[in-house]
Amino acid sequence: MKAVVLEEIGKPLQIKEFDVPRPGKGEVVIKIVRTGVCYRDVLTVDGFFPRVKLPLVLGHEIAGVIVDKGDRVEGFEIGDKVASLPYVPCGECEYCKTGRENICRNRRWYGEVLDGSYSEYVVVDQRSLVKLEKDIDWNYVAISSCVIGMVVHAITDFGGIRSGDRVLVTGASGGVGIHAIQIAKYFGGVVIAVTSKEEKVSFIESVKPDHIIVSKGDFSKDVKQLTGGGVDLVIEAVGEPTFSYSLRSLKWGGRMAVIGNVNVKSPPLPLGLIILRENIIHGVISSTKKSLRKALEIGYEGGVKAVGVEMSLWEVEKAHEILRRGEARGRVFLKP
Ligand SMILES: [Zn+2]
Ligand SMILES: [Zn+2]
Structure with a gap:
């Protein structure tokens, strides 16, 4: 063989x-x-x-x-x-x-x-x-x-998802992101997909997220405008490059599942913000x-x-x- x-x-x-x-x-x-x-x-x-x-x-x-x-x-x-x-x-x-x-x-x-x-x-x-x-x-x-089982674990085993919950997916065109969009929709989420690449938009549209944001920088303002205050859940499939913006995209009491770690760097952690808004950040492995x-x-x-x-x-x-x-x-x- x-x-x-x-x-x-x-x-x-x-x-x-x-x-x-x-x-x-x-x-x-x-x-x-x-x-x-x-x-x-x-x-x-x-x-x-x-x-x-x-x-x-x-x-x-x-x-x-x-x-x-x-x-x-x-x-x-x-x-x-x-x-x-x-x-x-x-x-x-x-x-x-x-x-x-x-x-x-x-x-x-x-x-x-x-x-x-x-x-x-x-x-x-x-x-x-x-x-x-x-x-x-x-x-x-x-x-x-x-991919699928990991995202299912991220969505269902840490507080679950209610129908109509707003879910942000970063790295939307990647191997995890493109499936996370579908899985979040399967569980009743309203999905906002974020990508840094304009040329990937039509590909992302093929899995029917509710919204797509194209941004190379801070997308949290767009997310807050779309949702009127932030999302319930972020599926962070990229890691350090998007983490800070994802955190700022959470609503009060919102949570983030950290799955991706593309450049193996650690972002700064704004403790005041996390305490103030009682955000939950949890790692997800496999x-x-x-x-x-x-x-x-x-x-x-x-x-x-x-x-x-x-x-x-x-x-x-x-x-x-x-x-x-x-x-x-x-x-x-x-x-x-
Ligand atoms: Zn793998
Ligand atoms: Zn064991």
Whole structure:
């Protein structure tokens, strides 16, 4: 089989030939049908994740069919179509036991310490997996955890969303943003999408946000004018470049889910403003099993569609370049 390997931090990825791996206890082998390209993968190449074990097969957005299973695998059979968490939870710590396995302290990420999905086959622990109940778009399955499940987690597990709540989505044309718009609408939100790029407006319109703001600077005045005081929820999919404006776009008592961190910098935190208006800022990492299942249910209903471009896995360098240049329109999906 072929796989895409990171041999050295900061160096071009290599396409290499390997034997198809064998599953260990509690593991299955999945034939990859589709994998998504995540900004995390780009940051991994750049050396932002110190635990990375080299050489490494990159990729953690896993969608495919089980072709082999090891001992003590229960509830999964050869031929099952599956979605996967991007990590293996330990199943035993306080977080795993309370449904917060996304912050399990012993979790191991695919494409970081375990070989990942930029490959024809990948070994996956059964604790990561959810079996598909219906056939859905494989692109959707690939991002059902890392994008859809994560945004579902951000929206539903921290105070929820009521119908008519105003939701601001930054980085609206990106892989997270274009889906966050749809997910917020699915949950009844009135969505304001923010982009810095005029040329992306018609693309963003394709997922029908209620408003689009084009701004390279402070968009909070426009948001306040549109909403008469600010939004209930911000889904911050960019990070430092937009964080301060997003914070100022919140209404009194509004909250922000911080998902993106494109330049790995930290913005200043105006404590007075946050105290005065009782704003809540919460970090969001990946998805839980529960939010992955919910994401798949939304997919079966057709409530949200995967949006992006498909490329060959073997064109991965080109795919990463698109992300580095901020040129992605939705997600980049790779096919082995
Ligand atoms: Zn991802
Ligand atoms: Zn755990």
